[in-house]
Amino acid sequence: MKPNRILMKVVIPLLAAFLILACGGATLAATATPAPTDTPTQKPTNTPRPTNTPLPTPTKIPPTPTAVPMGTPVSNGDYEVNIVYMRTLDTVYLDTMYHWVPTKGNMFVELGVIVSNSNPGSKINVRWGDVSIQESNGSV
Numbered sequence: 001m002k003p004n005r006i007l008m009k010v011v012i013p014l015l016a017a018f019l020i021l022a023c024g025g026a027t028l029a030a031t032a033t034p035a036p037t038d039t040p041t042q043k044p045t046n047t048p049r050p051t052n053t054p055l056p057t058p059t060k061i062p063p064t065p066t067a068v069p070m071g072t073p074v075s076n077g078d079y080e081v082n083i084v085y086m087r088t089l090d091t092v093y094l095d096t097m098y099h100w101v102p103t104k105g106n107m108f109v110e111l112g113v114i115v116s117n118s119n120p121g122s123k124i125n126v127r128w129g130d131v132s133i134q135e136s137n138g139s140v
Contacts, residue, residue, distance in 0.1 A: 067134045085112035
């Protein structure tokens, strides 16, 4: 037998079986159009209106630390802080007998700081824990 005849003997029965299975084995017939009736349709249900979405409440954003160059004053409304000079120290002398030497990787820094009261006549408290020094490479 030639290969084309074998192919036809296999493909034609498979194609016929596929068509019969795809159509459900029944012949296609038109369906009758339903006749109109006098029966009323159900009334549509009332869809509830959406409620008003509440507006977002304003959120206080705490002050964000921002680096400023030396010599630029920074104010919080009560006082103003300005770093006017800075130098590093190899050794800090407490008196003629005692001195401190920084450990490896650390340094002593001397700062010239001017703090100005923005509300004359009132006392101010400067929280030095909120003040930090940032190096030029970004490390604190």
